[in-house]
Amino acid sequence: xxxxxxxxxxxxxxxxxxxxxxxxxxxxxxxxxxxxxxxxxxxxxxxxxxxxxxxxxxxxxxxxxxxxxxxxxxxxxxxxxxxxxxxxxxxxxxxxxxxxxxxxxxxxx
Numbered sequence: 001x002x003x004x005x006x007x008x009x010x011x012x013x014x015x016x017x018x019x020x021x022x023x024x025x026x027x028x029x030x031x032x033x034x035x036x037x038x039x040x041x042x043x044x045x046x047x048x049x050x051x052x053x054x055x056x057x058x059x060x061x062x063x064x065x066x067x068x069x070x071x072x073x074x075x076x077x078x079x080x081x082x083x084x085x086x087x088x089x090x091x092x093x094x095x096x097x098x099x100x101x102x103x104x105x106x107x108x109x
Contacts, residue, residue, distance in 0.1 A: 006036070006070045007088075007098055008028060008031060008038060008073070010029070010030065010031055011027060012027070012028045012076075013026075013028075013075070014027075014074065014075055015073065015083045016068065016073055017072060018071070019068070021068070024043050025076065026041040027040060028040050029041055029065065032067065035067070036070050036071075037067035038067065038070065038073070039066070039067050039068075040068065042065070043065060043068060044065060044066045044067070044068045045063050046063070046064060046066045047062070047063055048064060049062075050062050075107075077102060077105070078105075078107060078109075079103050080105070084100045086098045086101065087099040087100075091106075
């Protein structure tokens with residue numbers, strides 16, 4: 001498989017475009033490029049049954065975010081606030097930035 005990494009990074013705002021969570025918006029908390037998955041805030045919540053332990057003295061049912069595949073999410077532009085694809089542009093000073101394909105504004109600040 002080709003190692004072409006998606007252009008989604010930590011702290012990006014995303015919207016889910018497919019699956020049971022379709023339409024939800026959240027912030028990326030963690031990205032796993034090897035498995036092509038990400039964990040987003042309040043998206044794809046699952047319930048996990050936990051025994052009492054040193055970390056969790058009470059035990060019981062814990063709700064946490066589960067990973068979701070990159071293909072099921074789309075990045076939301078900060079400027080135009082719409083789901084968009086990402087392009088790359090090299091600025092005059094030689095730095096590479098991600099660019100919104102809808103409004104052509106840089107996404108990295």
